[in-house]
Structures are given as structure tokens and as C-alpha cells.
Amino acid sequence: MASAASHTTFSLLRSTTTTSSTPSTRSSLIHLPTTTTASSLRLRPIRRLGFSAADPLLAVHVATRAGTIKGKGTRGVVSMAKKSVGDLSSSDLKGKRVFVRADLNVPLDDNQNITDDTRIRAAIPTIKHLIQNGAKVILSTHLGRPKGVTPKYSLAPLVPRLSELIGIQVVKAEDSIGPEVEKLVASLPDGGVLLLENVRFYKEEEKNDPEHAKKLAALADLYVNDAFGTAHRAHASTEGVTKFLKPSVAGFLLQKELDYLVGAVSSPKRPFAAIVGGSKVSSKIGVIESLLEKVDILLLGGGMIFTFYKAQGISVGSSLVEEDKLDLATTLIAKAKAKGVSLLLPSDVVIADKFAPDANSKVVPATAIPDGWMGLDIGPDSIKTFNEALDTTKTIIWNGPMGVFEFDKFAVGTEAIAKKLADLSGKGVTTIIGGGDSVAAVEKVGVASVMSHISTGGGASLELLEGKELPGVLALDEATPVAV
Secondary structure, three states, X not given: OOOOOOOOOOEOOOOOOOEOOEXXXXXXXXXXXXXXXXXXXXXXXXXXXXXXXXXXXXXXXXXXXXXXXXXXXXXXXXXXXXXXXXXXXXXXXXXXXXXXEOOOOOOEOOOOOEOOOXXXXXXXXXXXXXXXXXXXXXXXXXXXXXXXXXXXXXXXXXXHHHHHHHOOOOEEOOOOOOHHHHHHHHOOOOOOEEEOXXXXXXXXXXXXXXHHHHHHHOOXXXXXEOOHHHOOOOOOOOOHHXXXXXXXXXXXXHHHHHHHHHHHHHOOOOOEXXXXXXXXXXXXXXXXXXXXXXXXXXXXXXXXXXXXXXXXXXXXXXXXXXXXXXXXXXXXXXXXXXXXXXXXXXXXXXXXXXXXXXXXXXXXXXXXXXXXXXXXXXXXXXXXXXXXXXOOOOEEEEEOOOOOOOOHHHOHHHHHHXXXXXXXXXXXXXXXXXOOHHXXXXXXXXXXXXXXXXXXXXXXXXXXXXXOOOHHHHOOOEXXXXXX
């Protein structure tokens, strides 16, 4: 255990000492990537990506690392992609009824006013592309978790903002299936947009009932899924309709999510760092294990760090600890060492005498948390050390806050990370904000616009980072392999 007076980084794996039986090429904080060979490329195939329209430079970078055809050299590199709405020509879209599943599940206040329109804005490029090519857009989404028809979850409050952003008046249906909806679809002009009522007003939606999916599909000629936030669910409007509508393709937002969360993470510019935070190890087990296979540096923050501390025999006071995950923490530390990953934990923490915004607080070394106190944020030395580690990188993914950032007093660490990533983005580092509270943090600090990519999915982002396959993505048509 480190000395309580130590002000050096509490890094579990910064030693460059290796044994002959366990060589490590990534044991130091700064990683110098080894020469990439064709054989190493073939070991890291990438599947089900969509590159063509979202970010051409990233597409080229990822495709050139995706794999090679034997004997073809660099010109034989291929990218296996899901078919995208960008692959469809004007003749494919003109006059066609296009069922677009978007994720417009935005927060509303007590007066039904939209408090954050991020998800609506994210859906606009696909919708505009379709209407500019003369398609008839039938827009579908859910809102909240209704139990049957629930007036407070009606999509009516979304219409004014949607109309403003698209530039035309959006027509709203009072249902998502049925004769009245069919009449509205029949009267929809080329380039028009019809918003169906909350698709989750029917319990058959989440059950992925085939007959319900067939009714939804009957409204349209082809399908576009742009709802990344629900792509990890096999629902009637995300997976079921694809059995009845062809082509079924990805929208620009879904495509961009795949480019970054699969493409850039699977074949990153190195050194590659991941920052994982949040309250519990248990909610991020899959993400950490998956990232340990890919990253050079792993920075941990949030409440989960205290489980790692305790697993190392360090007293954590009244800090949050998952007692049943101590062995797991030890295993993850050992795995990081075996993989040659520099795993960094905070060297100091901000502690409080209670869990409240007005709690008394002070900064102490991570090894000196007194009884009765709890850690609620990372400290200034940790921020400095984390920033120095991030300065060495070319790709960074961030998922989870560094502390209880809902309380201003304990938001300093999270906000510092957000500002650092913004600074590095301006220097050409690829910065990926992997959904959830990290998105809220960069929005709060006002730096969201400069990040390379901000994921619109919570659960979907986590599952994709864990390496899981998403039903809403698997259901889409495969694109033809394209030589790069």
C-alpha cells in the first residue's frame, strides 16, 4: 500500500518491469505503438460498420486497419458495412413512403416543454435528406415509458420544434396504426413528414409482435432506422418491421454511432485511452473488460474506484463499495497487468461528511480517507495526472462521471475532464463521449460541439462498447463490400 503522505499517482500498473514469461509492450504510461503488419491487421476484423456518409476521414482510417485480402496489399482492404440511407439514390426515394424510426425520447418539464432537444437535432440530417429527395417520411418514435395510451407521453409537444428544425410543418397522427393513419399517409405529399403517435402506446411494440410489426410496415415502402438509443432492443419498430420492408437501411445518425463506437474503438489511432466512471463497478464490468482488450491507458473515476481501493486493502471510510465485487476488481487489475494496460486510479479524492450538496468537504490522499467520510470526486492531483496521461493520446473514449457531478461542489473532476477533452479535440485527438452522464457533463460545461462524437444512446452505447450485437442493427441490410 502506498504511503498516506504520497502525492504520486496511485497507478497500479506503471512499473516498466517485466518478466520473461510476461512481456509487456504497454506497461508504461506513454505507449509507442509497434509497427503494424498485415498479419496483425487480419487478427482484428471489423464487422457491421457503416462508414460512407458519416465521417470520410475516419472511414478511411478504420477501413485501412480493418483487414486485408491475402495478396492484395493495401488496395485489397474491405469495409463490411450496413446499408445506409446515403446509399439510396433519388430514384430510390422519390415518391416512396419511408418509415423512419428515430429516437426522439426527449425530456419534458411539467409544462410539457422540451428541456433538451439534442435527440431531435440529431435526427434532422436523415429526415432532411429524405425530404430533399422527394420521399414521404413517416416518422416513428417512443417517448417515456407509457403503460398503454398515456396523454402525458403524447408526441404533440415535439411537433413545433420538429417543424422548426426541418423547415416544414410536420403533420401529427393521433395513432401509429389504423385507418385514420393510413388516410394521412395517403394524403402525404412528396417531401412531407408525418409523425406517428407514441409507438409504445401499444404493448405489442416492446413485445415485437409480428402482426403489429406488419401493421406498421404496411404504411411504408422502405425502412430507415436512425434510433441508435433503442437499437439494443428488438421491438416491432426497430427489428420486426425489417421482415416486411426492403430495403431496410441505417440512417446517418445510426451510421455515425457505429463508425465511432465500433470503428474508432476497434481500430483507434494510438495511444488509445478510455476513461470509465460512474457509481458502480457492476454496471461497467462488460465495458471495462472489453476496453482492456483494446486500450493502452485506462483511467477510472467515480464511485467505482472505492471498490478497487478496498480490493487492494486500502481503507475507504464510508465510501460506496460493492463488497461482492472485490474479487472482480482484483481480477480486472490482474487482467490489465497481463494485457500491458496502464490502469490509473486517482491519487487523491474529495471527501465529504455526508452525501449532500452542502456537505463539509476536503481533499485527502486516496490512501487516507478517515472513518465516517466518503469520497465524492477525484482530487486536484488526480486531475493533473489524468490530464498528463491524456496528453499522450490520439483517441479517447469517455463513459461515466468522475464524481457526484449533480452537486456543484463535487463536479470539479468531471468538468475538468470535459474541458481537457475539448482542448485535445482542438489538437486533433479523436474524442468520443460514450453516452449517459458523460454527455450531460460536456453539455453542462458547454463543450459538446467540439467533441469528435457524442453518443445519443445510453444502454445501446454500453452494449456496443461491451462488444454486444444490437438487434436493431443486425436486422438491417448488409452493404456490398467495397474495396478501399
